[in-house]
Amino acid sequence: MQSNAGMEYDYSIVKLFLWTTVIFGIVGMLIGVLIAAQLAYPELNYLLGEYGTFSRLRPLHTNVVIYGFTLSAIWASFYYSGQRVLKVSIAESKFLSILIKVHFGLYIIAAAAMVVTLLMGITASKEYAQMEWPLDIVIVLIWVIWGVAMFGLIGIRREKTLYISMWYYIACFLGVAMLYLFNNMALPTYFFSGGLGNIMHSVSMYSGTNDAMVQWWWGHNAVAFVFTVPIIAMIYYFLPKESGQAIYSYKLSLLSFWGLMFVYLWAGGHHLLWSTVPDWVQTMSSVFSIILILPSWGSAINMLLTMKGGWNQLTENPIIKLMVLASTFYMLATLEGPIQAVKSVNAIAHFTDWIPGHVHDGTLGWVAFMAFAAVMHMAPRVFKREIYSKSLLDAQFWLQTVAIVLYFASMWIAGITQGMMWRAVDEYGNLMYSFIDTVSVLHPYYVIRALGGFLYFVGMLMFAYNFYKTATSGRKLETEPQFRSPMA
Amino acid sequence: MFHWLEKNPFFFAVVVFLVIAFAGVVTILPNFSEASQPIKGLKPYTVLELAGKEVYKKDNCLSCHSQLIRPFKSETDRYGQYSLSGEYAYDRPFLWGSKRTGPDLHRVGNYRTTDWHENHMWDPKSVVPDSIMPAYKHQYTNMADIETAYAEAVTVKNIFKTPYGPEIAEGKAAFEKHFKDVVLPEAKMITAGMKKADIKAMVDSGEIPEIVAIIAYMNRLGNKRTQ
Numbered sequence: 252m253q254s255n256a257g258m259e260y261d262y263s264i265v266k267l268f269l270w271t272t273v274i275f276g277i278v279g280m281l282i283g284v285l286i287a288a289q290l291a292y293p294e295l296n297y298l299l300g301e302y303g304t305f306s307r308l309r310p311l312h313t314n315v316v317i318y319g320f321t322l323s324a325i326w327a328s329f330y331y332s333g334q335r336v337l338k339v340s341i342a343e344s345k346f347l348s349i350l351i352k353v354h355f356g357l358y359i360i361a362a363a364a365m366v367v368t369l370l371m372g373i374t375a376s377k378e379y380a381q382m383e384w385p386l387d388i389v390i391v392l393i394w395v396i397w398g399v400a401m402f403g404l405i406g407i408r409r410e411k412t413l414y415i416s417m418w419y420y421i422a423c424f425l426g427v428a429m430l431y432l433f434n435n436m437a438l439p440t441y442f443f444s445g446g447l448g449n450i451m452h453s454v455s456m457y458s459g460t461n462d463a464m465v466q467w468w469w470g471h472n473a474v475a476f477v478f479t480v481p482i483i484a485m486i487y488y489f490l491p492k493e494s495g496q497a498i499y500s501y502k503l504s505l506l507s508f509w510g511l512m513f514v515y516l517w518a519g520g521h522h523l524l525w526s527t528v529p530d531w532v533q534t535m536s537s538v539f540s541i542i543l544i545l546p547s548w549g550s551a552i553n554m555l556l557t558m559k560g561g562w563n564q565l566t567e568n569p570i571i572k573l574m575v576l577a578s579t580f581y582m583l584a585t586l587e588g589p590i591q592a593v594k595s596v597n598a599i600a601h602f603t604d605w606i607p608g609h610v611h612d613g614t615l616g617w618v619a620f621m622a623f624a625a626v627m628h629m630a631p632r633v634f635k636r637e638i639y640s641k642s643l644l645d646a647q648f649w650l651q652t653v654a655i656v657l658y659f660a661s662m663w664i665a666g667i668t669q670g671m672m673w674r675a676v677d678e679y680g681n682l683m684y685s686f687i688d689t690v691s692v693l694h695p696y697y698v699i700r701a702l703g704g705f706l707y708f709v710g711m712l713m714f715a716y717n718f719y720k721t722a723t724s725g726r727k728l729e730t731e732p733q734f735r736s737p738m739a
Numbered sequence: 740m741f742h743w744l745e746k747n748p749f750f751f752a753v754v755v756f757l758v759i760a761f762a763g764v765v766t767i768l769p770n771f772s773e774a775s776q777p778i779k780g781l782k783p784y785t786v787l788e789l790a791g792k793e794v795y796k797k798d799n800c801l802s803c804h805s806q807l808i809r810p811f812k813s814e815t816d817r818y819g820q821y822s823l824s825g826e827y828a829y830d831r832p833f834l835w836g837s838k839r840t841g842p843d844l845h846r847v848g849n850y851r852t853t854d855w856h857e858n859h860m861w862d863p864k865s866v867v868p869d870s871i872m873p874a875y876k877h878q879y880t881n882m883a884d885i886e887t888a889y890a891e892a893v894t895v896k897n898i899f900k901t902p903y904g905p906e907i908a909e910g911k912a913a914f915e916k917h918f919k920d921v922v923l924p925e926a927k928m929i930t931a932g933m934k935k936a937d938i939k940a941m942v943d944s945g946e947i948p949e950i951v952a953i954i955a956y957m958n959r960l961g962n963k964r965t966q
Contacts, residue, residue, distance in 0.1 A: 289873075290840065293864075296873035301881075304873040306799035372797035377832055405748045413745045418755075421748070425756050433763075440887065443894035445909030448887030452793075454894055459827025460774040463835055464767050505741055512755055516762035522837065525809040527824035529770050536766075602805055602839035674813035682816050686842045691869045 260334045261342040262633045264351045268327035269626055269633065269722075273715045275319025275362070276619075280708045282312040287704045291697035302370045310381045311369045316614070317379060317477060319362055324622035325481040326354075326397070329420055331629050332488040333401070336417060337408035347403050354396045361389045373451050377466050379473045380434050384453045387435045394431070398424050415504050419484030422512060426476035434469035460527050464520070471519035478618050480511070483550050485625050490557055490574050493628050494564055495734035499556035503549050510546030514539055521592035524601065533594070540592035547585035554578040568735055569644040573624035576652065580616025587612060599674070604693070604700075605666025608659045615655045615707055623647075623714055630718060631736045636725030641738035643717045651710035657703030665696035778825030780965035783892070783901045784956070786917065787925045787947070790888035791956025794949045795834065798875060803840035806960070819846040819961070826964060829901055841872055848961035853932035856954045875950075879938060883952035885922055889914045926951050929958075 289295045289305045296304045330351065334340055341347050364386055368374070374381040382390065401424060405413070413421075437453035457465050491498055498504060520528060520536030555578055558564070564571045587609050591600045600606065631638055638644065672692065675683040726739060744751040784792065795801070808814050810821040822845050827833055851859075855866070860878060863870035893909055895901040906917055926947045930939045933951075941948055 290871055293871045293873060301798075301875075301877035304798065304875070306802045306873065309802045310799060372799070374796055374799065375832065376796040376799065376801065376834070378837060402748065411746050412742075413748060413751065417748075418745070418751070421752055422755050422759070425752060426759050429756070429760060429763075438894055438898060440890035440894045443897060444890035445893070445911070447893065447909075447911065447914055448890035449884060452887045452891065454891050455832040458775055458829060458831045458899070459833050460824045461767075461771055462831065462833040463827075464774070466833065468763055468767060509741075509758070512758045513761070516759050517766065519762075520766060525811075526807055526835065527822055527827070528774070532766050532770070539762075598809070598811065601809075602837070604838075606838065673817075674811065676813065682813060686817070687867050687869050690840070690871060 258335075258338065258340065259342075260331075260340045261348070262331065264341070264355060265327050265331045265629065265633050266722075267355050268323045268330065269629065269718070271359075271362075272320060272323040272327060272622060272626055273718050275315055275323055276622075276711050277715055279312060279315035279320050280704075280711050282308050282315065284701065284704045284708045286312055287697070287701040291694060291701050301372075307370065307372060310374065310378075311366065313379060314365055314369060314381065317473070318365065321477060321618055321622065322358075324625060325423070325477075325485070326358075327629065328485045328488070328625045329401070329481070331633070332416055332485075333404055333420065336410065336414035336488065337404055338410040339404055339408050341404070344403065344407060347400055350396060350400050350403070354393060354400060357389060357393050357396070361386060361393060364389070368451070375435070375437060375453060375455070377434065377455075377462075378470050380431070380466070380469060383451045384435070384437055384439050385451060387431075387437075391428075391432070394424070394428055398428070414488070415498070415508070416484040416488040418508055419480050419487070422508075423476050423481040423484065426472060426480065430469045430472050430476065434465050463523055463526065464528055464532070467522040468516070468519040471522055472516055474613070475511075475515040478613060479515075479547075482618055482621050483511075485621055486554055486574060486577065489621075489625050489628050490554055490571075493568070493570050493574070493624070493734060493736060494558060494561055496557050496559075496561045499553050499559065503553045507546045507549035507553065510549065511543075514543050514546060518543055518592065521597070524592070524594050524597040537592050537594055540589045544585060544589050548582060551578045551582045551585070564735075569641060569648050569738075570624045570627050570736055572645075572648050573620045573627075576648075577617050577620040577624065580612055580620065580655070584609065584613035584617060599670035600666060603666035603670045604662045604696070605670070608662025608666060611662070612655070612659050615651070615658065620651075626714075626718060628736055630721045631725070631728060632731055634722045634725065635728050635731075636721055637728060638736055638738035639717050639720035639725050643713055644738065647710045647713040647717070650713070651707050654703045654706035654710065657699055657706065661696040661699035661703065665693045665700075668692060668696075774824055775828060776825055777828035778823055778965070781825065781828060782965065783829045783895075783903055784959065785921070785925060786885060786888050786892055786907075787883075787922050787929075787952055787955045788959050789891055789956075790883040790885050790947070791949075791952035791954070792834075793884060793888060794878060794953040795956060796832075798878070800844075801834050801836040803836075803838060803872065805836040805839050805843045806845040807835040808843055808845050814843070818843045819849055829895070831895065831899075844957065844960055846961040848958045848963050850961075851957065853929055853954050853958065854934060856957060857933045857935065857950070860950060860953070878949040878953060879935070881949045883947045883949045885918060885947060885952075886914060888952075889917060889922075922947070925955065929955050 286305050286308050373383050436456040439453045441450045455462050517539035518536050520532045521540045524533050669689050672684045672689040677683050808818045808822045815821055859866045860875045862874045863872040892907045896903040896907050926942045929951045930942045
C-alpha cells in the first residue's frame, strides 16, 4: 500500500451530501414521529387537509428516510472513502468533477419531485417504489451517473486491490440497479390509449401474485442493498479508521460478502408467507432466511472482534460507541428477521406492528447509528475542524438508545398481542374479539412508540446542531487527525 | 480466485451480478405464466371501479389494510374464503398491503354496503367509536379521474389482453361515449344507495366524486368479482 501522505482529496461533493444527510434526516424523522402519533391520536390526521393523513404521509416518511437520509449518507461515505481507498482524487479528472455535480443536482431535483408527487398522491403504490414513471427515469439516470463515477474512479485508481468497502459499494450499485429496473416495469397509460388521461399514470407490467413476487423480491432486497450492503461498506471503512484497529479477519469478510450476495436474494419470499405464491417458494425463502444469519453475523462479529484489545475506546469515544452498538443492533435485527420468517411465527407476526418494530431495530439502531458515526468521522476531516461537542454526541447516543428500546419493546408487545387476539377463540371455537378490540388494546403501545420516536427525533436535532456547529465554528485543525476524531 | 477478482473490478462486478441474479430467476420464472391465470368467470374491473382503485392507491388505504386472506380458520371466520391467486389476475399493481392496522378488505363487498361506506369514510368514529382510521372527507369534493382509469383499461386490453369488450377503445371520442353510456349510469346506481344530496347532484350533473368511485371499487371486492 502506498501511503496517504501528500494526497489531497476533493471533498466538495462529500460536503453537499453531508448536509443533505442531516436535512433529510430531520424531515424524514419528523414525519415519522407525526405518523406514529397519528395512530395514537387520530385527530392529528387533519393538520394539513388531505395531505396530512397517515396514509399519504407514510410513503413520504419511508422514501425520505431511505432515499434522502440513508442514500445521502451512503454517497457522502462513498465519495469520501472511495477516493481514499482507491488513492485517487476526483479533482484529477475533469470529467468526473463535472459528473458528480450533475449527480448531486439531479438528486436534489428528484428528491423535490418525490416529495411533491407523493404528497399529491401520485403513486405507483408499490412499497419503497412508489414514485411514478417519470421519476423512475430520473432515478435510473442518477444511478447510472453514480455507476459511471464509481467505475471512473476505479479506472484511474492507484491502489490496484479493491478494499472490502468497494466490494460492497459495487454490489449496492448492481443490486439496486437490477431490482429497481425489474420492479418498476410499467406502461404509461397515456401513450397506450391514444393520449388519454394523466400523463403521470402507469400500470404495472405484472399482475397479482406475480406482481407481489417481483415487488417483494425488490422490497426485501432494497433492505439488502440499501440498508445492509452499503452500510457494511461504511463500517468496514470507518471502524478501523476511527479506532486504529485492523479488521479482525480478511477470510471472514470474504465469506460474509459472498455468502450475503448469494443468500439474500432468496429470502424475499418471506414477505409472502401464507399468501398465494407457490408453497415451495415460501419454504425456500424461510430456509434461506435462516441461512442468512451466517453471513450477517459473520460481518457483525468481524466488526466486534476488530475492537479486540481496544475495548477501552468504547468508553472514551462516542463515535466508537455508535458503531459498536450499530453492529450489535445489526445482529439483533438479523436474528429477529429470520425468526419472523419461520412460517408458524410469521402466521402471528405478519400484518402486525412487530414488523415495523423489526424494521426500526435495523434502521434506527444499525443504519442511522452507522450514518451518524460516519458523518461525525468525516466532518473533522472534510471541514478541517474539531467536532463541536463530545458531550452532546454522548447525550445523543444515550437518548437515542433509550428511544430505540421504547420503540421496539412496545412494538414487539403490540404485534404479538394483536396477532394472538386475531386468532383467539372461545370454548365453542368462535372468534373472541371483534377487530376493533384488537385496535383499542394497542393504544398504550402506540403512545410509547410515538414517545420513542420523538426522543429519537430530539437526538437527531442534537446531532444536526452538533454537525452545524462543527462545520461552521469548530476549532480549526492544522493537520488531518489520524484515527480518533478530535472533539471538544 | 477471490484475490484475482479483487484486482479486476469488471469481472468482480460480473460475478457479483450473476450471484445475485440467480435467486430471482429460479424463484420467479417457473410459476410466472401459471400465476397470471384468472379464476373461472373473473370479470375485469369496470372503468368506474378502476377509478376507485386509483383513489384507493392515491389515499394509500393499503398502508393500513391488507387484501390477502390467509388460509387459517381464524381468518376465514372473520373475512370469508381465503384468497386465491387467480382472483388477482387483473390487479395491476397487486394491493395486498403489508400491515393490518385496519381489517382485511379482500371480501369487504360481501358484508359492507354503499351507505355504510358513505358514513364510514366521512367519519369512521361515527360508525366505530374507537376507530383510528382517518376521515376521508376530501373524497366527497375531489373528482375521480375517470379518463385516466379509462386509459388504463385501454392499455391493459391492448397490451395484456385483459378481456374488455369493443367499447374500450383508443381515443377521446370512444372515452366520451363510454363515459356517458356506461360510467355515469353505473355511478348513479351507487348514488342511489347514498344519502348525501350534494353527491347525487354532482353525479346527475355529470361529475363523479372520488367517494362514488371508491365505493364502487369496494363493493366489487368479494363475490361480485365473478358475477
